[in-house]
Amino acid sequence: MPATERPRRRWRFVPHSLLGRMLLLTLLAVLMAQGLSSLIWLSQLRASQMEGLRTSARSLAQSMAASVSYFRSLPLGYRPLVLDQLRSMGGTRFFVSLNDKPLEMRMLPETPRKRAVLNEVEQVLRQRLGRAVDMTIEFVSPDDLRIFNGGLKLDELPPSWAHYALGFEPLAPPILVTQIQIGPGEWLYLASLMPAPYVSLENEGLPVQQLWFIMLTSGFLLLFIGLLVRWQSRPLKRLAAAARDMSVGDQTDPLPEAGGSEVIEVSRAFNNMRDRIGRYVAERGQLFSAISHDLRTPITRLRLRVELLDDESQQASFTRDLDELELLVKGALQCVKDTDIHENIEPVDLNQLIRYIVEPYLPPEGDGRVTLEGRALRPYFGKPLALKRCIGNVLDNALKYGERAHLLIEDDKHALTLHVDDEGPGVPEQRQEEVFEPHVRLAGQQQGYGLGLGIARNIAHAHGGEVSLRNLREGGLRVTLRLPRRHEQA
Incomplete structure (x- = not known):
């Protein structure tokens, strides 16, 4: 793989248009800004929640300590009676029982919030x-909660017993279970929920409302940025179209100067450049017209003087030199004349124009060396004589080197394309651009100035189009004339 192709493949997912790149950069900027602000907000929220959780844990521990002190103060015989009254009447934040030993239950996994609560309560x-009191403090899932010595589950108890203290339906928050020894073989069992909104021991992510806010703000921002970029890039598209379709000597309206100040400056510079090119072309035509006029007289005078020479060998030598000089002058003037035709742009019926060019070769009048397929869908706006010379030069070149020519017309809303295939030897790929240079002929025995394809390409460029070459797989050369459909009228 060439080294130059690797960056293209690496960045193949990056949009190529200005609008796409602006939207992508805006989206990345919005996501980074929203992500950073959300992380800061979430860290502050978790810090405030942790502080609230610690405060709630201390308050809950104060209530536990008061309950333990109360049960310690009761005579042993009154403690079961008080427990029965608490279960029947409710009104307490704990589910309380007395067991002869601490109950073993599966504890919840360790989390920072869980550890903070346990440390505060303890x-x-x-x-x-007192520091010497024997106790166990843990969080338990409601499914793993055990109540009495027999290991009863919470759902096996009467609903009224745990309704006031452990009413967690339809949620299943963790339950804080504290078991404290208040006497020999007597453990006070306290089960409670953390107060809202601190019932969860997991660090919460971004709330759904925050995610919706990020999505909506990003969507609205992308919409407005897209509209703004599309509004500002429209003059750039017009500038690109004008530059692509600009033709030499084409008298068109100046490009509208609209958009931002930078775009206006670029449009103004483009209009000035097109005016300078137009003036240069006009001055070049006048210069070559003057050269043609000035050279014609001395060449004619020299021919007359050559005829007066007595030495026939010198006369023949001078005549050859004058013929060569005249050939060079005619070739140069023809190149300028054929590529700088001052015509007005008008709708051209290319079907009729091409038919007129190839008619001498079509049967029954012609020898059948030319075939024609396809047709233009509608008139093309261009310079009639220049287009005729362009297509004629391409056809003449195909017949000169390939003996036969096969024309194919393809037309759509973007461009009109004419393929001219011949049956000749083709052109080596490394020399295909060379044949467009003036006075270049690959077949030295053929007559001509070597200007046909160069003139055809220049005329195509003047219409914003292109002439290209390609060797056919089955043999022969394909010359493709592509003319973009510009100046189209509705």
């Missing part, structure tokens, strides 16, 4: 109840 309880 710190408050040991400050209130």
